[in-house]
Amino acid sequence: MSSLQRFNLPDVGEGLVEAEILTWSVRPGDTVEVNQIIVEIETAKAAVELPSPYAGVVKELHVKEGETVSVGTPIITVDTAGPGDAAPAMLVGYGPREGHSVRQRRRGGRAPGRPESSPGHARPSAKPPVRKLAKDLGVSLHSVAPSGPGGVITREDVHRAAAAVQPGPEPLAVSPAPAGGSGRRETRVPIKGVRRQTARAMTASAFTAPHVTEFVTVDITETMRLREVVSARREFRHLRLSPLLFVARALLLAVRRTPEANTAWDEAAREIVFKHYVNLGIAAATDRGLIVPNIKDADRMSLLELAEALTTLAETARSGKSIPHDMSDGTITITNIGTFGVDTGTPLLNPGEAAILAVGTIRRTPWVVGSGADERIEPRSTVQLALSFDHRLMDGQQGSQLLSDIAAILTTPGLAML
Structure with missing residues (x-):
């Protein structure tokens, strides 16, 4: 042999x-x-x-x-x-x-x-997003002096190395190239990896599932107060509690009354598959592109377990260490576009799922509160939610009910006790 x-x-x-x-x-x-x-x-x-x-x-x-x-x-x-x-x-x-x-x-x-x-063979220590950055900038990691703990190369190290090679900024792609100069008017980047998969998935989603999107603006002042109370509790002090945690909790509770939101369309078997578990996808923007890792059995978690799972998911995605298992078998997704200062949008479904919830940025806005003689305008914390759903799996009543239930829980968190 x-x-x-x-x-x-x-x-x-x-x-x-x-x-x-x-x-x-x-x-x-x-x-x-x-x-x-x-x-x-x-x-x-x-x-x-x-x-x-x-x-x-x-x-x-x-x-x-x-x-x-x-x-x-x-x-x-x-x-x-x-x-x-x-x-x-x-x-x-x-x-x-x-x-x-x-x-x-x-x-x-x-x-x-x-x-x-053998320094020529030793592999420089750097996280995958940093390796991609170096590759995009044409910087060899072997030539970069690390400044991170344990000799890890950081993004700043790569940028410094790139600046040393190219001290002057490159002209913008839309600027005309100087006569006789070396300026470029276009840059072409191969379509591959996460970007290619995202393009394929979104194209398939857009032209396979009939999308419907509904919107609602919600007063989440009481939820923000609840966040402060929960953050002060001893068991939560090691975590940074994002409002996304409470939106996720509201969605998980609302899905119980509208199970159609947690289904899949099986064209081959001509069946609608009801999932009796919720693998909650969280869309994450990374240096490699948009990925959607999910939290397995999120519906069975306590608020503390869900908070820890969200923290782990975000850290893993940012470091580029999400594995294929993390992104398989999702059942429903949240995309937090508010982190970019965006109020709302019309999200495309993650392929194979029935619904996706977009969460806009939280703003302090004038809001009418009270009723009758007690009606007045106060500054309140508000957010816009956009729910896209597959009209084959959910009709307008079910989509509206799901979105309305999420909004009600965020407006009055005490409803979760019912």
Whole structure:
């Protein structure tokens, strides 16, 4: 049996068919161990680090950084003969086969089996969004001086390195190029990764599900007061409670009365699938584009558990470490466009879901309160909500009921006690 073992690009989950090679952690001649991280790839959903299924010496890298290849394509060959001889391990959950004794690579440390004295091969420590920024700016991370804790390269480090190479700002793309100069009037960026998947998904959603969008402006002054009370409680003090937490809670409560909002359309089986669980998607804008990770079984969580899950989801998405599992099997979504200072919009459905709620920015506005002789105008905290839904799964009455229930709970949080 040949000692040369080829490792093909695996399906890292959810039937993804291709991935881009972001960064190789090894070079030909390097010694690798089973489960040592050898490459970082970007799928249509997330950045993923792949471990080696073999121990031995790297003979060849078949794919260059920046190339996109299909699942099943050979990406690396490892020679398993010699002192590092070991039987190939099966990648089950990206871990070693039972019975193998291996070392895990320490995050931020050097790869096992790689000489420390080989700076040209050492992989700079940086988060995936920072790696993408460096790639976009044409900066080699090997030339960047890290300033982050533990020698981690930050976005600011990359920008400083880019400024050192290009001290002058580049002309805007719309500006005419100076006569005889090198200014560019256009810049072309390949459509791939998260951006391509988002385009495909949104196009399919727009032309498959008949969208209806309804709007309501809500006085959430009492919810904001409740937020202050909850934030002061001992068990919540380690968390930064966003108003999104309370909007999410209101949506989860409202779905109970309108279960049609938590369904899916199965065209092949000609069935409507009612989900008896809520995997709450939260649209997140990242350096890689828009992704929608979801909180599994969010409807079964306490307010504290939901707050912790939202915090973890946001931190993972920002760091570029959301995995395909995080973004699969969502049932209903919230998109918080208010973080951009936007009041409202008409959100497109996440494919396969029946409804999506857009939350606008919270503003202090004059509002009529009281009634009759007690009617007056007061400054109140208000927000606009926009609910888009699939008219095949929800009719106007059900969509209106869901949106009205969310608004009622946010206006009078005590309704959640009923």
